[in-house]
Amino acid sequence: MEARDLRVSDAERDHVGELLQRAVGQGMLSLGEFTERMDTVLAAKTRGELNAVLVDLPGMQIDPAYVTGVHPPVPHPPAPHAAGVPAAPGPAMPPAMGGYPAQQPLVIRGRMSTVTRKGRWHVPPALTLDTRMGSTTLDFTEAVMQTQVVHLTVDDACGSVTLVLPEEATADLNDIDTVGGSVSNKVRTGPPYGPLHLVVRGRVRFGSITARYPFGTALRRMLG
Template sequence: MEARDLRVSDAEREHVGELLQRAVGQGMLSLGEFTERMDTVLAAKTRGELNAVVVDLPGMQIAPGYLAAAPGPTPAPGATPAPVPTPAPPGGQPLVIRGRMSTITRKGRWHVPPALHLDTRMGSTTLDFTEAVMQTQVVHLTIDDSAGSITLILPPEATADLNDIDTVAGSTSNKVRTGPPYGPLHIVARGRIRFGSITARYSYGTTLRRMLG
């Protein structure tokens, strides 16, 4: 069997989907291209089919044998298959927000970069994106919190993915839409919360308007 014909798992499909979301956030793909490629990802059964959707993205390093358009060597018995490609590190540094036993609020027309890192202990943090100035549609939020409370306030039609947050004696509450980015903002949050909580919600005005139709 050729390398490109090796079967792929659900975890590999999910990983490639994250790469495509990141490409949208960095302006490499349009939403239409993202949708088309995600359809291919969900239907992919082999490495060649899966790698085809990311081979033209900057930073991808894929052995020729794992591309659908090129034959690959037959893996030796017991050999470890080549991993699904990973992107090159994004340029620039994330915005780091730190707090210790304090109240942190970001609201109004604050500038939001493609990546945020939240490092907090025993405090309260509110990130209000309703009037924020966004550089990209997709924002990656990395969280390292202990005994704190985190609130994300999103504009109407925005979406959030909190599935990659590990909680230890904590809680995660997502009150906004999930799924692929299609509105003005998509938050992809990951990290760890210990003895704390995180909530993603729309502004109270948005919720009231929806209740009133």
């Protein structure tokens, strides 16, 4: 069987989708062409069908690891307490605040799905949102916070992200890069900062991100 006839995985489809997004950013594809090719990618069953959306894009090709079927091993850091071996440094984290130690960020992932966090869910000082072609809602109104300042890193493509904050909370969405997307901040930015201050950074491609208060907040304020 030829390589072009081999079946493809979701990881390969995601990889080609990222190549198409890069082509849009470089001006090689219009938004309409991107949408058409993404439809082909999502329906592709073989590597030949995936390659068809890249053949006319110079410099865009599937990672050789996928073509050969041999993926490079993922390096594992040494055990932190191994004799004579220092622990490998982890990803950069915001400094600990409020007496709480720094933690690894919580990673929330979604692919073509609806992701919701609401109620009394625990929010660490740092979160990472990694989503594609879906709808995500993070509701902080009843969440259990460890720190006043929460750092959220967003990497979203072709989706919508909604951040619902408590009435006195503030948010900073000024460090988000967009490609064919939109950013809407409907909450106070501070200073002074609220009991929760959400700092959002990252990128949104052909999608949207909105920070807002719960519905009815403006009416309750008018009524005192």
